[in-house]
Amino acid sequence: MNTVIREWMETEGKKFLKEIGIKEGNKVLDFGCGEGHYTIPLAEVVGKRGIVYAIDKDAQVLTELKKIIKEKRLKNIKLINENTEIPLENNSIDVVLCYDVIHYEDKQNRKKIYEKIYRVLKFTGFFSLYPKHHKKDYPLMELAQIELEEVIGEVESMGFVLEKKLFKKCIHDDYYNKCCILNFKKKRRN
Numbered sequence: 481m482n483t484v485i486r487e488w489m490e491t492e493g494k495k496f497l498k499e500i501g502i503k504e505g506n507k508v509l510d511f512g513c514g515e516g517h518y519t520i521p522l523a524e525v526v527g528k529r530g531i532v533y534a535i536d537k538d539a540q541v542l543t544e545l546k547k548i549i550k551e552k553r554l555k556n557i558k559l560i561n562e563n564t565e566i567p568l569e570n571n572s573i574d575v576v577l578c579y580d581v582i583h584y585e586d587k588q589n590r591k592k593i594y595e596k597i598y599r600v601l602k603f604t605g606f607f608s609l610y611p612k613h614h615k616k617d618y619p620l621m622e623l624a625q626i627e628l629e630e631v632i633g634e635v636e637s638m639g640f641v642l643e644k645k646l647f648k649k650c651i652h653d654d655y656y657n658k659c660c661i662l663n664f665k666k667k668r669r670n
């Protein structure tokens with residue numbers, strides 16, 4: 481673990497998560513959790529009364545994350561190895577994080593993911609998206625040709641409304657980045 485990751489896990493990550501709106505006792509889904517750069521500080525912020533469901537399609541990253549969870553003796557993280565599926569109850573989650581994930585997925589799959597997030601999210605909760613790798617932010621894979629405004633439009637077309645756009649220092653892989661975080665609320669569908 482390099483010094484940036486260590487600092488993030490110990491202090492900066494928790495500060496960031498509180499600033500974006502995570503609260504003690506929250507039930508959080510970390511969709512596409514990877515090696516847990518957000519999962520670990522999330523578990524510490526939500527505390528014993530909260531829970532973090534960490535989903536990833538890659539079993540290997542979950543094995544690595546399991547080791548850190550054990551070292552840190554965290555009891556409030558549930559690892560789930562799934563590809564796009566979200567095996568959680570309807571309207572049961574306070575916050576869904578989906579950070580640096582959607583560039584992996586084409587438009588059809590992104591919409592499937594937003595639909596599943598919509599299903600599990602509470603109306604009182606929020607969906608926090610960090611769409612890294614769009615056209616103006618180190619373009620890559622499925623987002624390379626897509627503007628940030630188009631990403632917002634896609635998410636809103638699935639029943640969400642953009643509530644906040646936050647520019648913050650966050651971790652990307654193993655270094656700090658200036659991140660554009662999009663927080664969406666779930667709208668009622670007619």
Ligand SMILES: C[S@@+](CC[C@H](N)C(=O)[O-])C[C@H]1O[C@@H](n2cnc3c(N)ncnc32)[C@H](O)[C@@H]1O
Binds near residue numbers: 514
């Ligand atoms: C670049 S990593 C980001 C990890 C973490 N969210 C972060 O910001 O540090 C993206 C992760 O999303 C996972 N992922 C991509 N598409 C997914 C899907 N449809 N279902 C589950 N996991 C997915 C990948 O396996 C990978 O571990």
